[in-house]
Amino acid sequence: MVENILYLIVSLVATIIGSLTGIGGGIILKTLVDFFSDDSVLVISFYTTVIVFTMCIVSIYKQRKSGFQFNFNVLIGICGGSLLGGYLGDYLLNKMVRNYTQQQVQLSQSLILFITLIFLIIYNKIGPKKAKVEKPSLLLTLLLGLALGSISIFLGIGGGPLNVSLLVILFGYSMKEAAIYSLATVFCSQIAKIISIVYVGDYGQFNLKLVPFLIIIAIIGGYLGTVLNQKLNSQKIELLYALFMVGLSLITLMNIFRYMV
Structure with a gap:
């Protein structure tokens, strides 16, 4: 009963932050649930999928209703790649679960996630700023979607931080614009x-139940x-994104030490 209540509280926090920053909610949920729950990797992945998928539907619908216009070619490429990537990631996760212990799988996920988060934090801080690419190639968007999906x-995180950062790095999008495309990518995967x-x-x-x-x-x-995403400017969203990334990195590092014991 207590664990179910914690799931609901963490899910609310994760989906608000996820739809606000484009992180998607999955990474927040996965990181925090690993911290208090003994559920298996596949069970946590299932709950994360239900929550993130629902949140994305609501967020994308509201963004469209508010008048945001997607670049159709980018959307098709990145979503098509994400669909294929989602199948590949799920295959790899299930294969690893069959061949390794629960703790080994969670440790591997946490290590990969921590390295990814640190790289993105450093790059977003000191990496070169790219001018916006108005018409990215279909092949590039497909490959990006495949990798992100x-x-x-595989990590059970929804992929938001990767999506947002790489859309900014590769296409020169603002953080606010990248957040919206990120949610579409998460939805497809x-x-x-x-x-x-x-x-x-x-x-x-x-x-x-x-x-x-x-x-x-x-x-x-x-x-x-x-609603918060539409009210805040890109600078404030960037600040919130950076703070959440640092916080998630610290929690992920704690999970790594816990799985190594």
């Missing part, structure tokens, strides 16, 4: 995960986070 599903879950059909390991509450929380969090 694979990593996000989660579709692949959902199809995989439905195809396997092994629902006995999940607490399905918790799912409707997680969906409601994700709707509320996605709505509130998107």
